[in-house]
Amino acid sequence: MTIGYKWHFGAAVAAAIVSSILFLLIPRLLGDGVDTALLAFQEEGVVRSEIQRDLIGIALLIIFVSTLRGTFGFLQMYLGETLGQRVASRMRMVYFEKLQSLSFSFHDGVHTGQLMSRGLSDVEGVRAFVQSGMVQVFRVIIMIVAAAILMSFLDWQLALVSLSFVPFLVLRSAMMRLRLRILWKKIQDALGDLSTTMEENLSGVRVVRAFSAQRYEEEKFDVGAREVIELRMDAAKIQASGGTAMSFAFLVAWGIVLWFGGEKVIRDELTVGELAQFFAYLAILQFPVRMIPMLVNSVARAAGAGGRLYEVLDIDPAIADGPDSKPLNITDSVVRFEDVSFSYHGVSALEHISFEARPDHTIGIVGAPGSGKSSIAHLLPRFYDADSGHVTIDGVDLKDATTRSVRAAVGLIQQDPFLFDGTIKDNIRYGDMEASDEKVIEAARIAQVHDFIDQLPEKYDSSIGERGTGLSGGQRQRVAIARTILTGPPVLIFDDSTSSVDAGTDARIRIELARVSEGRTTIIIAHRLSSLMHAQEILVLDAGRIVERGTHDELLALNGRYSELWALQQKQATEIEE
Amino acid sequence: MASFFGKLTPGKSKKPRERPARAEEEHAQLHESDTEMFAELDSTVFQRFFYYAGPYKKAMFVATLAVLGFTLANLAVPLIIKIGIDTAIAEKNSSLLAIVGIALIVTALVQWVSNYLQRILMTRVALEVLYDIRADMFLQIQRLGMSFSDKTPVGSLMARMFGDVGALQEMLESSLEVIADLLTIVGIVVVLLILDWRMALIALSVMPLLFLIRVIWQPLARKAFLRMRRNSSVVGVYLDQNVSGIRVIQASNRQKANEEIMSGKISTFFSSANKAARLGGVLMPTVELLTGTALALVIIIGGMRVLDGEMGVGTMIAFLLYVQRFFEPIRTLTMHYAILQRAVASGHRIFELLDIPIDVKEKEDAKPLDDPQGEVEFKNVTFGYDPERPILRNINFTASPGQTVAIVGPTGSGKTSLMALAHRFYDVQEGQILLDGIDVRDIKQDSIGKAMGMVLQEPFLFSQTVMENVRYNTRYATREDVVNACKTIGAHEFVMLLDDGYDTILEQRGSNLSVGQRQLISFARALVANTKILILDEATANIDSYTEKVIQEALQKLLTGRTALVIAHRLSTIRNADKIIVVQVGEIVEEGTHDELIEINGLYASLWTTNYSSFDDIADNADDVLETPATST
Structure with a gap:
C-alpha cells in the first residue's frame, strides 16, 4: 500500500539516516574539545590563542552539527508522521468503500463493534508501524551499529565490556513488551466490561431502583473495578521492571567504563577525551536501545492489525454488478x-x-x-x-x-x-x-x-x-x-x-x-x-x-x-x- | 465466508464488549477542550483530592523518599565521574579508581531500586485513589433520585466516571515525576554553581530560554493535537454511523455520496494531523541549537580554564554531561503542567457530582417493613417534576391486598409518574403515599424494594446470563426457582433453544432476543422476586400475535395473589381488573369496575366504544414524547 509513496518514504529514511549520523558526531566533537584543552594543558609551550581558536572551531562545529541534527530530526519525524497519516487515510477510505459495498449477508454476521475496531484501532496500528516502525528501524539500526563501531575504534575491549549487556537487555524487554501487549488487551477487555456494567446501571436505572438493587450493582461494579486495578498493577510491574533494568544496566556500563577506561587512561592507552566520548556514546545509545522493544511491539501490532484489515478488504462482495448488468427500465413495475x-x-x-x-x-x-x-x-x-x-x-x-x-x-x-x-x-x-x-x-x-x-x-x-x-x-x-x-x-x-x-x-x-x-x-x-x-x-x-x-x-x-x-x-x- | 465469520467471532459472548472497550479512551478524548488548557489551578480541588490520598500516606511517603534517592543518584553520576577523572585518573591512583568505579555501580543500584519502588508505589496509590473516587461517584449516583437520572445523559456520567477519573489518575501518577523534575533542575543548577559558578552562569543562561520556548510552544502544540484528535473522532463517528446504518445506505443508494463525505472528513483529519506533526517537531531544531550552544560554551570557556589550570578536565566533562540533561526535565515539567490543568478541570466535574444533595433520602429512623400485606394508598397526592407545573393533582385511591388496579388514560395523562411515585422514585410534593398504612418516606428503601416489584414498559436486560438476568437482585433464588419461574411464564422453551440455555450471555440490551422474549424474561424476573405488590407498565407495541397470546397468559399468572397497579393497554387486562382508574391530565376522572364505568357513560365508556383492539390506539403516538420527563426538562 506504500508503493505510491516511494519518494515520501525514501525522504523520511534519508532524513533518519542523516540525523543519526549527525547525532553520532557530537560525542566525537565533545571528546575532541576535551582532549584539545587537556593535551594543551599537559604540554609545555603551546600558544594560548591557537588553542582558543581550535576550541572555538570545535564549539562552532558543535552548534552547527546540533542544529543540523535537529533539523534533520524534525524532517525525519515530520516525513514519517505524514507518511503514516497518508497511508492510514488511504486505508480508511479503502476500508470504508469496502464496507459500503459488502452485502447484507456480510454485515449480518459481523458485530458493529468489530468493524469499528478494525476501522479505527487496526488502521491506527498500521499507521503507527509505518510512521515509527518503518522509518525508525533505519535510525535505530544505524545508530546502534555505528555507535558500536565508533566505540570499537576507540577501544574495542572497552566497547565489548560496556556493550555486552545490550543484546540480553533488548531481548528481555522485547519479550516483556509482547507480554505487556497481551496484558493490555486484557485490561482493555476488563475496562470494557466495567464500562458496560456502568452504562447498564445508568441506562437501566429504573430496573435497578425497582428491585432496590443498588447494593447488588455496587458489588458488580466493585468486582469489575478491582479486576482492572489488579491487571493494571501487573502491567505496571512489568513496565517498571523493564524500564528500570534498562537504566540500571546503562549506569553499570558507565561504572565499568570509568573503572576500566580510567585504568587505561592511567596506563596512557586512552585519552581523557576518548573516555568522555565513551560516556557520551553510552548516553546517546540509550535512546535506540529503548526503541527496539517498542519496534518489536509495533511490528507485532501491525502484523495483527494488517491481517485483520485484509480479511475484510479481501472479501468479494457477494452482490456486485457484472459486466453485462444493465440498468433496470421500469415500465409496469410488475x-x-x-x-x-x-x-x-x-x-x-x-x-x-x-x-x-x-x-x-x-x-x-x-x-x-x-x-x-x-x-x-x-x-x-x-x-x-x-x-x-x-x-x-x-x-x-x-x-x-x-x-x-x-x-x-x-x-x-x-x-x-x-x-x-x-x-x-x-x-x-x-x-x-x-x-x-x-x-x-x-x-x-x-x-x-x-x-x-x-x-x-x-x-x-x-x-x-x-x-x-x-x-x-x-x-x-x-x-x-x-x-x-x-x-x-x-x-x-x-x-x-x-x-x-x-x-x-x-x-x-x-x-x-x-x-x-x-x-x-x-x-x-x-x-x-x-x-x-x-x-x-x-x-x-x-x-x-x-x-x-x-x-x-x-x-x-x-x-x-x-x-x-x-x-x-x-x-x-x-x-x-x- | 463461513471461515471468515469463524475468525471474527471467536466467542459469541464477546461480541458486544468490543465497543465499550474503548470507552475510557473515547471519553477522555471527548472531554478535553480548549478551555481546560487554560483552567485556573484551584487549591480546593487539590485539598479534596489529597483527602482521598490520605489513607495511603505511608506509601506516598516511601515513594517520595524513593524519588529523592532516584534523583540524587542521577545527579551524583557526573560528579562521581568527575572525581574519577580529576582525582583518581589524574593522580594515577588505581585503587581509588576502583573505589570510584564501584561507587558508580552502587549508585546505579540505588537508582534502580528507588526507581522501581517509586513507580510501583505511585501506580498502586493512584489506582487505589482512583478506585475510591469511582466507588464514591458510583455510590452517589445510586443514591441520587430519579430526577437526577432523568436530567443527566448517561454519556456525560460515563465521561465523568472514566475520562475525568482517568485524568486524575494520570495526575497522581505524574505528581512524583514533577517532584523529580524540579529536584533535578534545582540539583543541576546547584551542583554546577558549586563546581564553577562563573562557567555555570554562562552555561545555564540557555535554560530560561528553553523554558520560555517550551511554555510558548506547549499550548500551541496541544491545541493542534487536540484538533487532530477531534477530527479523528469525527471520522470514527461517521464510520460508526455508516456501519450501523448500512442497510439504509444500500437501500437508498447513498454509497457514492457517503464516500465523498467520508473522504472530506478524512482529508480534514489528515491536514490537521499534518499540522500537529509539524508543530510537534518544530521544536527539535531550536532545542538542539540551544543545547548545542550550551555545550559549545562549556567547550570554549571550560577548555580555556582547563588550559589555564583553573579547572580539572573532569569538571569540564561533568559540565558537558549535566548540560545534556537540561532539556529532559524541562520538557516533562511543561508536559506535566498540562496534565495538571486537565486534572483540575476533571476534579471540578467530579466533585460537582459528589456534591449534589441527595433528594430522595432514607430517614435515619426509617422502619423496615417485615411482613408486607400489600396495601397501597395514594392520599391527596400532588406531584410535578417541575413544582410549578404539577403533573398529578390530588390523586386519591387505595389498592387493597390482592387487588388489581388498572390505570388507563390517554398518553401524557401522568400514568407513568403515578407508578414511579408508588416506588418512591420521587417524593410527592403534597399528600402521602402509604404502604400498609405507613408513609413510604418512613420506610427503609430496601424494604420498599422487597415489598414491591416493577415491570417496565421497555424491558431492560443486562449483558449477563439469562440466569443472572432473571435472578437479578433476588439472591436467595436458586437455579430451580429461576427455571420454574421461566416455565410458569412460558419463557423456558425459548431459553432452552439458546446456545447455552440459562447460561447464555445476553447481548447488549438483550438484542439476541425478540421484544416479546425480552418482555417474558422481565416477567420471570418479577416472578422470582415474588413481591407482594407488583407495578406493571404493559407494553403491546411490536409484539406479534403469537407472542401476544403467551404474554397475556403469563400476565394473568403474574398478577394472581398480588396487589397490582397496572398501566393497562390490553382490554383483557382491563376487563379482569378489580378496579379501573381513569386518569386525564393528571387527575382521576373516573373510578370503578368496568360495568360501573360503562354505566357512568363518561370518558372510559367513550374510549371503550371506539372499538380499538388496544387503548394505545386512542392517542396519537406523536404525544409519546411529552410523557417522558427526560425531554420535558
Missing part, C-alpha cells in the same frame, strides 16, 4: 417471484415461493416470526440473492440488472429503522439530498408525521440524537416511511414498518399513499391483519412456504391459519360486544 428458494447462513428460509404483484396491486404477507416474511422483503432490493428461482421486475431478473437501479426502483421500509445523527430533514431526504423542502414536507405529510415535526421548536431542523432516540418507535417508523416515499420508488415494501404506529394512523398513511401514487406496486408485511386485509392477495407463510393464499374473505372461508389469527386478533374487539 414484481414476480418464480419458484424462489433461499437459505440464510445455511438454514433454509424460503422454499418454492411464487407470486406476482402488479401495479395498483397490494400483496399482503403474514406469518409467525421466522417464517420467511422478511426474507421476501430483502430479496426484492437484492440485498441477498436467491439460491434458485427468479426474482424479476418487469420480466428482468434482478441478477442481470445493476444493483443501483434495482434499489432505486424498490423502496423497503424496515420495522426497526435506523435514523442517522442529524436533522429530521436530512434524514427524510437521505435518498435524495437535492430534494426541496416542499418535497420533504409532502413526504412527511403522507407518512403522517408532519404535524408532529411541525410542533417541534426547530421543526424540520430538529436534530435527532444517536439512532433517533429522541423519537418514539412510531415516530421513527413514520420518519423512515417518509424517507422511503420521498424517492418515489415504483415498488414499495412495508416490512412490519407500522407496528408501532396506531391503527388509525396506519390506515391514514395507506390512504394518503394510494392517493399520491398511482401505478405503484405494494407489498405489506404485517402482524396486524387490519393493515393488510384489503390486499388483493394475502400470502400466509409458515416455515418458508406459502401455506395459504387468497383474499381476506377467501382465507376466512378456508378456516385455516389465517382465520385462526383473525379470530385471535378479533377476540378482544368482540369482547366489547358481549
Whole structure:
C-alpha cells in the first residue's frame, strides 16, 4: 500500500539516516574539545590563542552539527508522521468503500463493534508501524551499529565490556513488551466490561431502583473495578521492571567504563577525551536501545492489525454488478417471484415461493416470526440473492440488472429503522439530498408525521440524537416511511414498518399513499391483519412456504391459519360486544 | 465466508464488549477542550483530592523518599565521574579508581531500586485513589433520585466516571515525576554553581530560554493535537454511523455520496494531523541549537580554564554531561503542567457530582417493613417534576391486598409518574403515599424494594446470563426457582433453544432476543422476586400475535395473589381488573369496575366504544414524547 509513496518514504529514511549520523558526531566533537584543552594543558609551550581558536572551531562545529541534527530530526519525524497519516487515510477510505459495498449477508454476521475496531484501532496500528516502525528501524539500526563501531575504534575491549549487556537487555524487554501487549488487551477487555456494567446501571436505572438493587450493582461494579486495578498493577510491574533494568544496566556500563577506561587512561592507552566520548556514546545509545522493544511491539501490532484489515478488504462482495448488468427500465413495475428458494447462513428460509404483484396491486404477507416474511422483503432490493428461482421486475431478473437501479426502483421500509445523527430533514431526504423542502414536507405529510415535526421548536431542523432516540418507535417508523416515499420508488415494501404506529394512523398513511401514487406496486408485511386485509392477495407463510393464499374473505372461508389469527386478533374487539 | 465469520467471532459472548472497550479512551478524548488548557489551578480541588490520598500516606511517603534517592543518584553520576577523572585518573591512583568505579555501580543500584519502588508505589496509590473516587461517584449516583437520572445523559456520567477519573489518575501518577523534575533542575543548577559558578552562569543562561520556548510552544502544540484528535473522532463517528446504518445506505443508494463525505472528513483529519506533526517537531531544531550552544560554551570557556589550570578536565566533562540533561526535565515539567490543568478541570466535574444533595433520602429512623400485606394508598397526592407545573393533582385511591388496579388514560395523562411515585422514585410534593398504612418516606428503601416489584414498559436486560438476568437482585433464588419461574411464564422453551440455555450471555440490551422474549424474561424476573405488590407498565407495541397470546397468559399468572397497579393497554387486562382508574391530565376522572364505568357513560365508556383492539390506539403516538420527563426538562 506504500508503493505510491516511494519518494515520501525514501525522504523520511534519508532524513533518519542523516540525523543519526549527525547525532553520532557530537560525542566525537565533545571528546575532541576535551582532549584539545587537556593535551594543551599537559604540554609545555603551546600558544594560548591557537588553542582558543581550535576550541572555538570545535564549539562552532558543535552548534552547527546540533542544529543540523535537529533539523534533520524534525524532517525525519515530520516525513514519517505524514507518511503514516497518508497511508492510514488511504486505508480508511479503502476500508470504508469496502464496507459500503459488502452485502447484507456480510454485515449480518459481523458485530458493529468489530468493524469499528478494525476501522479505527487496526488502521491506527498500521499507521503507527509505518510512521515509527518503518522509518525508525533505519535510525535505530544505524545508530546502534555505528555507535558500536565508533566505540570499537576507540577501544574495542572497552566497547565489548560496556556493550555486552545490550543484546540480553533488548531481548528481555522485547519479550516483556509482547507480554505487556497481551496484558493490555486484557485490561482493555476488563475496562470494557466495567464500562458496560456502568452504562447498564445508568441506562437501566429504573430496573435497578425497582428491585432496590443498588447494593447488588455496587458489588458488580466493585468486582469489575478491582479486576482492572489488579491487571493494571501487573502491567505496571512489568513496565517498571523493564524500564528500570534498562537504566540500571546503562549506569553499570558507565561504572565499568570509568573503572576500566580510567585504568587505561592511567596506563596512557586512552585519552581523557576518548573516555568522555565513551560516556557520551553510552548516553546517546540509550535512546535506540529503548526503541527496539517498542519496534518489536509495533511490528507485532501491525502484523495483527494488517491481517485483520485484509480479511475484510479481501472479501468479494457477494452482490456486485457484472459486466453485462444493465440498468433496470421500469415500465409496469410488475414484481414476480418464480419458484424462489433461499437459505440464510445455511438454514433454509424460503422454499418454492411464487407470486406476482402488479401495479395498483397490494400483496399482503403474514406469518409467525421466522417464517420467511422478511426474507421476501430483502430479496426484492437484492440485498441477498436467491439460491434458485427468479426474482424479476418487469420480466428482468434482478441478477442481470445493476444493483443501483434495482434499489432505486424498490423502496423497503424496515420495522426497526435506523435514523442517522442529524436533522429530521436530512434524514427524510437521505435518498435524495437535492430534494426541496416542499418535497420533504409532502413526504412527511403522507407518512403522517408532519404535524408532529411541525410542533417541534426547530421543526424540520430538529436534530435527532444517536439512532433517533429522541423519537418514539412510531415516530421513527413514520420518519423512515417518509424517507422511503420521498424517492418515489415504483415498488414499495412495508416490512412490519407500522407496528408501532396506531391503527388509525396506519390506515391514514395507506390512504394518503394510494392517493399520491398511482401505478405503484405494494407489498405489506404485517402482524396486524387490519393493515393488510384489503390486499388483493394475502400470502400466509409458515416455515418458508406459502401455506395459504387468497383474499381476506377467501382465507376466512378456508378456516385455516389465517382465520385462526383473525379470530385471535378479533377476540378482544368482540369482547366489547358481549 | 463461513471461515471468515469463524475468525471474527471467536466467542459469541464477546461480541458486544468490543465497543465499550474503548470507552475510557473515547471519553477522555471527548472531554478535553480548549478551555481546560487554560483552567485556573484551584487549591480546593487539590485539598479534596489529597483527602482521598490520605489513607495511603505511608506509601506516598516511601515513594517520595524513593524519588529523592532516584534523583540524587542521577545527579551524583557526573560528579562521581568527575572525581574519577580529576582525582583518581589524574593522580594515577588505581585503587581509588576502583573505589570510584564501584561507587558508580552502587549508585546505579540505588537508582534502580528507588526507581522501581517509586513507580510501583505511585501506580498502586493512584489506582487505589482512583478506585475510591469511582466507588464514591458510583455510590452517589445510586443514591441520587430519579430526577437526577432523568436530567443527566448517561454519556456525560460515563465521561465523568472514566475520562475525568482517568485524568486524575494520570495526575497522581505524574505528581512524583514533577517532584523529580524540579529536584533535578534545582540539583543541576546547584551542583554546577558549586563546581564553577562563573562557567555555570554562562552555561545555564540557555535554560530560561528553553523554558520560555517550551511554555510558548506547549499550548500551541496541544491545541493542534487536540484538533487532530477531534477530527479523528469525527471520522470514527461517521464510520460508526455508516456501519450501523448500512442497510439504509444500500437501500437508498447513498454509497457514492457517503464516500465523498467520508473522504472530506478524512482529508480534514489528515491536514490537521499534518499540522500537529509539524508543530510537534518544530521544536527539535531550536532545542538542539540551544543545547548545542550550551555545550559549545562549556567547550570554549571550560577548555580555556582547563588550559589555564583553573579547572580539572573532569569538571569540564561533568559540565558537558549535566548540560545534556537540561532539556529532559524541562520538557516533562511543561508536559506535566498540562496534565495538571486537565486534572483540575476533571476534579471540578467530579466533585460537582459528589456534591449534589441527595433528594430522595432514607430517614435515619426509617422502619423496615417485615411482613408486607400489600396495601397501597395514594392520599391527596400532588406531584410535578417541575413544582410549578404539577403533573398529578390530588390523586386519591387505595389498592387493597390482592387487588388489581388498572390505570388507563390517554398518553401524557401522568400514568407513568403515578407508578414511579408508588416506588418512591420521587417524593410527592403534597399528600402521602402509604404502604400498609405507613408513609413510604418512613420506610427503609430496601424494604420498599422487597415489598414491591416493577415491570417496565421497555424491558431492560443486562449483558449477563439469562440466569443472572432473571435472578437479578433476588439472591436467595436458586437455579430451580429461576427455571420454574421461566416455565410458569412460558419463557423456558425459548431459553432452552439458546446456545447455552440459562447460561447464555445476553447481548447488549438483550438484542439476541425478540421484544416479546425480552418482555417474558422481565416477567420471570418479577416472578422470582415474588413481591407482594407488583407495578406493571404493559407494553403491546411490536409484539406479534403469537407472542401476544403467551404474554397475556403469563400476565394473568403474574398478577394472581398480588396487589397490582397496572398501566393497562390490553382490554383483557382491563376487563379482569378489580378496579379501573381513569386518569386525564393528571387527575382521576373516573373510578370503578368496568360495568360501573360503562354505566357512568363518561370518558372510559367513550374510549371503550371506539372499538380499538388496544387503548394505545386512542392517542396519537406523536404525544409519546411529552410523557417522558427526560425531554420535558
